[in-house]
Every structure is written in C-alpha cells, then in structure tokens.
Amino acid sequence: MVSGKVVGTIVSTRKVDTLVGSKFLEVRLFRNGEDTDEYLIAIDTVGAGIGEKVLITTGSGARLALDDPKTPTDAVIVGIIDETL
Amino acid sequence: MVSGKVVGTIVSTRKVDTLVGSKFLEVRLFRNGEDTDEYLIAIDTVGAGIGEKVLITTGSGARLALDDPKTPTDAVIVGIIDETL
Amino acid sequence: MVSGKVVGTIVSTRKVDTLVGSKFLEVRLFRNGEDTDEYLIAIDTVGAGIGEKVLITTGSGARLALDDPKTPTDAVIVGIIDETL
Amino acid sequence: MVSGKVVGTIVSTRKVDTLVGSKFLEVRLFRNGEDTDEYLIAIDTVGAGIGEKVLITTGSGARLALDDPKTPTDAVIVGIIDETL
Amino acid sequence: MVSGKVVGTIVSTRKVDTLVGSKFLEVRLFRNGEDTDEYLIAIDTVGAGIGEKVLITTGSGARLALDDPKTPTDAVIVGIIDETL
Numbered sequence: 172m173v174s175g176k177v178v179g180t181i182v183s184t185r186k187v188d189t190l191v192g193s194k195f196l197e198v199r200l201f202r203n204g205e206d207t208d209e210y211l212i213a214i215d216t217v218g219a220g221i222g223e224k225v226l227i228t229t230g231s232g233a234r235l236a237l238d239d240p241k242t243p244t245d246a247v248i249v250g251i252i253d254e255t256l
Numbered sequence: 257m258v259s260g261k262v263v264g265t266i267v268s269t270r271k272v273d274t275l276v277g278s279k280f281l282e283v284r285l286f287r288n289g290e291d292t293d294e295y296l297i298a299i300d301t302v303g304a305g306i307g308e309k310v311l312i313t314t315g316s317g318a319r320l321a322l323d324d325p326k327t328p329t330d331a332v333i334v335g336i337i338d339e340t341l
Numbered sequence: 342m343v344s345g346k347v348v349g350t351i352v353s354t355r356k357v358d359t360l361v362g363s364k365f366l367e368v369r370l371f372r373n374g375e376d377t378d379e380y381l382i383a384i385d386t387v388g389a390g391i392g393e394k395v396l397i398t399t400g401s402g403a404r405l406a407l408d409d410p411k412t413p414t415d416a417v418i419v420g421i422i423d424e425t426l
Numbered sequence: 427m428v429s430g431k432v433v434g435t436i437v438s439t440r441k442v443d444t445l446v447g448s449k450f451l452e453v454r455l456f457r458n459g460e461d462t463d464e465y466l467i468a469i470d471t472v473g474a475g476i477g478e479k480v481l482i483t484t485g486s487g488a489r490l491a492l493d494d495p496k497t498p499t500d501a502v503i504v505g506i507i508d509e510t511l
Numbered sequence: 512m513v514s515g516k517v518v519g520t521i522v523s524t525r526k527v528d529t530l531v532g533s534k535f536l537e538v539r540l541f542r543n544g545e546d547t548d549e550y551l552i553a554i555d556t557v558g559a560g561i562g563e564k565v566l567i568t569t570g571s572g573a574r575l576a577l578d579d580p581k582t583p584t585d586a587v588i589v590g591i592i593d594e595t596l
Contacts, residue, residue, distance in 0.1 A: 174382060202378065
C-alpha cells in the first residue's frame with residue numbers, strides 16, 4: 172500500500188458506465204512521509220479532501236474496498252492517515 | 257489509475273483472436289498534469305482521439321471496463337479528462 | 342517478494358470497514374540486504390516490530406496470507422527474516 | 427500494454443511442467459517507438475521472430491491469450507506491430 | 512517474466528503457515544543477460560542453486576506454478592536458463 176496527499180480532483184464527463192458516480196482524486200505519493208514526484212489517481216471511499224494524507228490500496232485489492240468489486244479501477248483511497256508512529 | 261495524452265494508434269494485423277476489433281492507442285503519461293517520458297498502450301472504450309487527455313485503468317481492473325472481461329489486455333482507457341480541479 | 346526493515350506504524354482512524362483491526366506498518370525496502378530509499382506500507386500478520394527485517398508479499402497473493410482473503414490490501418508481511426545465507 | 431522488439435530466445439530445459447512447449451522470447455521494450463534499456467521475457471503466441479516489433483500484455487491478462495489460461499506466466503506476445511500512426 | 516542469477520537464501524523461521532516448507536531464494540535480476548542492481552525474492556520450484564540463471568514468473572501467475580495455488584507469494588522460479596540464443 173502507498174500513502175500520499177490529495178492534490179486535485181479529476182473531472183471526466185465521458186467515461187465508462189461503471190465509473191459514473193466515482194470520485195477520482197489525484198494523490199502525490201509520499202516516501203517515508205516526504206513528498207515525491209510520483210502521482211496516481213485513486214477512487215475515494217472515505218470522503219478525503221484536498222490536502223489530506225491518505226492510505227491507498229492498488230491492484231485487484233483496491234476493488235475489494237468498493238461497494239461494487241467489479242468497478243474498473245486499480246487504486247482506491249481506503250483510509251485517512253492520522254499520523255505515523 | 258494514470259492519466260495521459262493520446263499520441264498514436266498501434267496497427268497490428270497479426271494478433272490473437274480475442275483482440276480483433278480492439279483499438280490500441282499509445283498514451284504519453286502525465287505526472288501531475290505535465291508530460292513525462294513514460295508511455296503505455298491501452299485499449300480504447302470511450303472513442304478517444306489523438307491529443308485527448310484520458311484516464312486509464314491498468315491491471316485486472318482494466319478488463320472489467322470491456323464488454324468481454326476475458327480480453328487479454330492490461331490497460332484500458334476508461335474516461336476522457338475534462339479538467340483537473 | 343521483497344524484504345525490508347519495519348520503520349513505523351501508520352495510524353488511520355477513518356478507514357474502510359474491512360480494514361478495521363489491521364496493523365499497517367511502514368517498511369523500508371532492502372536491495373540485496375542494504376537499505377534503499379523505497380518504502381511501502383504492509384499489513385502485519387506475524388507480529389513484526391520496529392526494526393525487524395521482514396519478508397513481504399505484494400499484489401493479490403498478499404491477501405492469501407490473511408484470515409479474510411477479501412481484505413482490500415496489496416501488501417502483507419508474511420515472515421520475519423532471520424538471516425540471508 | 428507495452429511494445430518492443432524481439433532480441434533473443436530463452437532456452438530452459440529444466441522447468442515446471444505447465445511451461446513445457448512454451449516459446450520464451452526476450453523483448454527490448456520501446457518508449458514511444460524508440461529502444462529503451464528495459465527488457466522482459468514473454469511467451470510467444472503469434473509466431474514472432476527475432477527483430478519483429480511486438481505488442482505485449484502483462485499480468486493476469488497475459489494468460490487469457492493462451493490456450494491454457496492457467497499457464498504460470500506474466501507476459502505474452504499478443505500481436506505483431508505493423509506500424510504506429 | 513524476468514531472469515536473473517540466484518545469489519542467496521532467505522531464512523525465515525516465524526512466517527505464515529502456508530509458507531512453511533517453501534524455499535525463498537534471492538535473485539539478482541538481469542537486463543539482457545547482464546547483472547543489474549535490482550533484486551527480488553522468489554519461491555523455488557525447480558531445485559535452483561546459488562549462481563544458477565533462472566526464469567521467474569511474478570504476480571498471480573507465479574502461484575500457478577506451485578502445488579498449492581493459494582500460496583501467498585508473488586514470485587516463483589519456474590525454470591533454469593540454459594542459454595539465450
């Protein structure tokens with residue numbers, strides 16, 4: 172799993188039917204809590220907002236966090252990070 | 257998921273039967289909305305054209321966006337990006 | 342599979358229901374036994390502590406190490422490394 | 427999906443039973459049609475020869491191009507590339 | 512699929528039950544037959560020894576080479592490489 176900070180929202184009007192209603196957030200990934208130059212786009216499930224630190228699951232496991240596990244995605248925000256101890 | 261700009265069409269006459277009829281587009285990936293030197297080839301599902309900004313799902317999730325989820329691919333264009341907020 | 346050293350614990354209060362009770366550890370990855378600047382976050386299954394060397398399975402195989410193989414994760418600590426011969 | 431040029435054949439006599447009869451080709455990957463220093467090994471399904479440009483599917487989707495989808499591989503050559511428009 | 516040379520054995524006493532009995536080998540990956548600085552850890556199925564050149568399947572396909580396809584791994588040595596033509 173990876174962590175990062177939400178930096179934007181992707182707006183897509185024309186998309187596959189099974190993605191209608193999904194919120195796509197752009198996330199700048201962390202490396203040991205520090206910003207990197209890597210980004211990914213993930214579907215939000217926890218109401219994450221711009222600037223929040225999030226935990227992301229990628230690959231087939233990501234879909235298991237969604238109501239419909241057949242949603243065509245590969246990355247889902249599965250938690251808000253409070254802190255790293 | 258990743259985003260990028262469609263830069264070309266891959267033409268393949270001799271291919272596996274289950275890919276006949278698929279449109280293969282070459283996409284130059286973005287990093288936070290800026291061009292990178294990374295590219296991938298994805299099957300189009302939304303009628304994307306050269307120069308359009310697209311949203312791509314990779315891995316097993318990609319196939320879930322296709323009529324036949326047993327299509328042997330690992331990347332599908334699932335949306336056209338209007339803007340990033 | 343990859344190996345690394347546990348360097349921290351990720352605390353997330355607001356998360357998807359199926360991750361409640363999971364322990365998220367940040368791991369600094371090794372390359373041939375040496376520290377790298379790559380990190381990942383994995384669910385612990387073996388009681389790993391800070392500073393311990395661990396073996397990690399990623400992707401869909403990771404979930405097979407958990408009691409609930411539908412847990413939405415992509416990385417699990419599957420063993421403590423004693424030594425490399 | 428990725429593209430590249432076939433540069434060699436991997437010969438393996440001692441291998442798992444379910445790979446007997448598979449042809450393993452080494453492919454030098456392209457980035458936007460240009461050679462890179464990245465390589466992968468893929469099972470051939472289309473009769474690709476040394477020097478030919480090929481289209482490759484990776485991950486679980488690769489196996490869907492094979493007669494036996496339980497073949498233990500992660501990369502399959504699914505087409506010969508004629509040109510990029 | 513990737514290739515490399517076996518450089519070590521990972522010893523793990525405390526691990527998940529379904530990995531008991533598995534042999535974990537550290538492999539230094541090749542790029543076109545030359546050593547790289549990339550490594551991975553894979554379960555052996557073909558009796559590979561230190562210094563041997565091996566062929567590795569990663570991801571969900573790796574498990575298909577094992578007696579128990581539910582083994583929680585993401586990389587398996589599926590063949591010994593004799594030569595590259």
